[in-house]
Amino acid sequence: MHHNSPILIEGATVVFGDRLQSASIRIEEGRITDIDGVRDGAAVIDGRGHLLGPAFVDVHGDAFERQLMPRPGTMLPVAPALLETDRQLAANGIATAFHALTLSWEPGLRSVDNGRTVVSSLDMLASRLMVDNRVQLRWETFCFEAIDLIRDALSGPRRPSIAFNDHTSMLLLDPSVSLQERPFDLDPNFPALDPGSPVFADKMAERAKRAKLPVSDMIAMARAMWERRPQVLAAINEVSALGEAAGAPMLSHDDSQIETRDFYRARGARLCEFPMNRRVARAARDAGDFIVFGAPNATRGGSHLASIGAADMIREGLCDILASDYYYPAMLLGLARLKADGMGSLQDLWPLVSGNPARASGLHDRGTIRVGSRADLILVEWPEGDVPVVRRTWVAGREAYRAIAAGH
Known part of the structure; x- marks a missing residue:
């Protein structure tokens, strides 16, 4: 009302x-x-x-996960977690939020079952929520069982966005290759670890803790998913076609190669979310894509992953949007840091968190x-x-x- x-x-x-x-x-x-x-x-x-x-428009925020799981492996009821998240959004000036809802083959917090519960709970709570809560369907491209949920969410009352993620390939990446320079994820010569190696077991320990599973079970799940790698391309094509038919904004996440950006752009993903090097960001700019970086990156003066800095990208004209990422207050604090560092006038910086993300999301009535x-x-x-x-x-x-x- x-x-x-x-x-x-x-x-x-x-x-x-x-x-x-x-x-x-x-x-x-x-x-x-x-x-x-x-x-x-x-x-x-x-x-x-x-x-x-x-007010701010947030295209990617996963801080809501801390309300769902405040400690590793400790899940709380979804409805009160979302109500609390909604209060935090309003208090931080975020009037439109796309919750980065990871849909993964991992059990627990980022499972498809939990994702379906979040989507249905947001629908049921809609009349009680203070801000426009939407979801970014942050789809892990190896998670084939999520496609039905994506199809259902796209037909819902608040159009979601779709973000293409491949953390499975990143998980299997040989540690001798940096995340920032890894090859295109579907490259047949992708440098992958042996899932049976001790190095891989160490990498899986934290995920196993989050899922409350033995490490051996997590390794077995990862191995089974990696064996299904030949099916990933068809799944990506299916999901991108669903997104285009629904007119949903689509993003690709953590692109490390121009080939990766070109691949997803060809499938309708015109938002380049957190590109991992300047080469990719420049290619995105040349193609007219929206480029997204994290507002915490701008607030802190650098990325927590040792990737490129948001302020540098803004200075070079390679950033259109700042997203809350993992910290809602960073939308405003990022503006303050950028202004204090002489990155631009407030009226020039403000579109990074309002008008630009609204346009990129097809929400032309706000921002x-x-x-x-x-x-x-x-x-x-x-x-x-x-x-x-x-x-x-x-x-x-x-x-x-x-x-x-x-x-x-």
């Missing part, structure tokens, strides 16, 4: 597409209906001393402050030289979050 009475946010410094400017923003029936118009009976919200920007757009807005307290914090969040004109500091 939207507000029946209009709201007017007055006195804030507004992040427009080309400038920062003090303005009043009128909201009615979930949309922005006027800028600098008359009050005309609207409920007035004092925005003085604050920044008013488009900017203009008459007619959906009223997804955040009011930010940002003292000069200090840490910014979200004080209010509106989602389609509804107040989804409000926090009043002790000093007020």
Whole structure:
């Protein structure tokens, strides 16, 4: 339900597409209906001393997994975990979230069964959620049993995205080859470890702990999946065709070769998510793809995987979108770090977390402050030289979050 009475946010410094400017923003029936118009009976919200920007659109966030499994192997009920995640999203200014829901052959947290529970729970909870919760079907290309779930989710009420992942090949990769420079995953000469080697057993230990299985069982599962490698191409073709038919945004994840990016682009994946080297990022840019990096990368000043830095990519024109990845506050904190480091003006940086991800996701009704757009807005307290914090969040004109500091 939207507000029946209009709201007017007055006195804030507004992040427009080309400038920062003090303005009043009128909201009615979930949309922005006027800028600098008359009050005309609207409920007035004092925005003085604050920044008013488009709320964030997050194309890839997996921090929700910490609500589902706060300790390795310890699963909690899905519904309260998603409700808690929704509160965190609203508090961090994220009005649209694509939860990176890994669909893997591994049991437990990232299993297809758990994925189906998350998708169905989001549907059942929809009327109680504060923000637009969607899923990124983060599909492991060896997980053939996920295809029915992908088909079902694509026909649901909130169109998901599809991300093509091949962590199975990465898992089997010979350690003498870096992840950042590994060959195309379907290369017949892919440098794979022997699944029976002690090195592979060491690599599987953490996954076994997460799945609450003996390491030997995890190794047996991995070996069985690797033997099905000849079936992967047909599965990818099937899933990409489903995505294209549904008009779903599609991404490829951790591309290390131009050949990989070309392969997925040819199947409709026009988002290059976390490319692992400049060569791939430049090829994506030349082809007109959207390029995604992690906002925590920007916040920290570098990747936790020793890959390329988001700030460097922004400087070189090779980054269009920042995603929360594993830390929701990084959407705002990443902007703050980039601004402090002189990477651009706030109005130039803000589209990385709003307008660009909205366009890339086919959500053309949000991500900017203009008459007619959906009223997804955040009011930010940002003292000069200090840490910014979200004080209010509106989602389609509804107040989804409000926090009043002790000093007020």
